[in-house]
Amino acid sequence: MNTTQLTLFWLFAALTCGGAIAVCVSQNVVRMAFSLVLTLGSTAVLFLLLGADFVGATQLLVYVGGTLVLIVFGVMLTATGPFTRIKSSAAGGILSGLIGIAFLFIVASTVTSVRWVDSDKGQGVASKIEFGTHSKAVASHFNPEQQGNTTRQLGLSFLSLRADRDLKFGIPPAPVEESNTAPVIPGESVAAAALPLNSNPKLSVGYLLPFEIVSVHLLVVLVGAAYLARTKRRTKS
């Protein structure tokens, strides 16, 4: 990370954490919702910083533009008066705050005590961009593949095609030299990325089935939520 990226990271990390704490502390529901907007939006920027453009945009579209509007609607429909607030007891708040800090300490110390990145193994969908790539992109009129542009690969993986693993222009999960010598484990295609596809008849597993299940699930949820929200009106009137 260079200085700009670090600055951006700390700025948006502070916004994320500050918004999350404000959600906990605030008693007014609409202010909580606004703090949540701040948190989720900053998290989307953190996603962008991590080279996950598509997920960041999805976060903005689905969470901030969709779910939060829904929540604010819920707040409005369930308010008994202007700017209602339901207070929790102060003692309970202090107690849960202390427990929360202790919990955070445990989680953070656990997380940081693990060495996640093995420097020999290389990185994941690392968005590799260096200076000079943009002029190349302009010359060929297209962005380079590795510029955080995982859109196509994500789309293909939802069609059960793992371009990132099975094809050569995908990002190999392991360095080339290593996987050439490594034995090809059946069903496990880490080595396939570096090898020509023909020599490895096994293709990696994609996400077609989960994608379809989620689609059907969304439909069921749509119908169910509409049903739940309608029936109560009938019983009331």
Add this chain to the structure above:
Amino acid sequence: MDTLLAANSLAEYLHTNGVPVVGPLDDSTAMIVAAVVHVALVGAWFGLPAGLFIWAERKISGRIQDRLGPTRTGGKFGWLQSLADGIKLIQKEDLVPKDADGLMFRLAPYIVVVASFVGYIALPFSDGWAAMVLDVGLFLTLAVLSLEVLGVILAGYSSGSKWALFGAMREGAQMVSYEIPMAICALCPIVTAGTLNLNEVALLQSGGAWNWNVLHPFNFFAFFVYFTCATASCKRAPFDLAEAESELVAGFLTEYSGFRWSLFFLAEYASMFLVSGLAVVLFLGGWDDGFGIIVAIKKAFPDFLGTFIANVIGLKVFLIKSSILVCVQIWVRWTLPRLRIDQVMTTCLKYLIPISCFLFAGTVAYPLVLAKMSGQTSIIGPPAGERLVQPRSASATSRLEPNGTNPASVQVSAASSEGSQP
């Protein structure tokens, strides 16, 4: 970590060539300088259309209603009317009602402005002339545009006034509903082009009006549905239920005054231009002039100057096309009566969503059916894949293969051809 300011040729230039006095800049300084320059440029395009189109709206509405419109301020045609309006509004007192939630009330206009400002981030004004040429360009723009509704709802809720609350609820229901057909219709040209990158979408349509997406049979109708939904999402009449002055005083704007009120209007006109620009990029060929002049200039003079001049011409073409669409929105506003809220919702949920779903399915099926019947994926002009100046990679070309009806076979064949090369 690099995408945020990545597609930034200026940063690159500053890094390698340097500035005259200081010399080459290091990474982060170059990026900051480039970011500031781009923000300033986009900011100019955020403020300028607002001023221009407010004046245009006054003149056009005046003419439509058989009036003259502004005539005095700044010369014969009242050129400086919006500037005078702005100065007047800034001088006004910044009122916050006693019953309002002060913090939220003050914040809401900024959310709206930021949302419509950030929307400009991926909009290409000419080939490569975007603040960020993003691979998720359209998706991000739609996502950011959907944030605007939050600011409006907050404004209505925090005002502590029932008119404002009614306006905000209407606005929320309307914008959330109209987002769906708008996004589906915006996806139709995306499916035709095969990319979410707005620059690539426009590039695929360059070279002549016969390449424009609007001549695609399904995209043609998608354009009109998109434009209707875009008008609704900008809260423009006949969909301006949120601020229906005959019913709700001024809707969510009731309690606002002075500068904060003008921020809402700045955002409205800016997002009018933004959705029109999106329509131009997606359907009307972007910066393409329709006769292949720009492409010819680029071919004849492939050096820096020639490309630059071609891009400037493209920029002008783009601005003219977008301005025409904005003028259409103004024209519609002053000629059509306002719909009722139930009519607005019926239009969207009962008509526009099924229509847009049908159009989307048609756009997906169209090239497959054509390829089966005639072996080519488009009737007019060459197929999209052959219009590329330079194919991107094996994946990009194989994706657009005319007979590649099965994506699996295409991908595998691309892979095997790659694999056979040592």
Add this chain to the structure above:
Amino acid sequence: MQPIDPNPFLIVGAVLFVCGVVCMTTKRNGIGVLMGVELVLNGANLNFITFSRCTPLGLDGQVFSLFVIVLAAAEAAVALAIALNFYNNHLTIDVDRGDELHG
């Protein structure tokens, strides 16, 4: 390829998670509890994306986080419908009042 230290991101994720849990346990407002759930899911998402960038998990992390986002939206819709029903039955959104089955 620029290496990224995952720890700062993971700590931000931990803060989100803990805030979400605290929010879920302390809020008496039903919609506040829902917001806590969203925070927890976001902390998990941030971890997924961090690992997708910094470890050989690769694209799978992004796919998981997409599923999480979509399912969170679905969950919010159902939870809000339940909250509306609760409000209609109790005329308040205070979850402590839903104690009819309390013996």
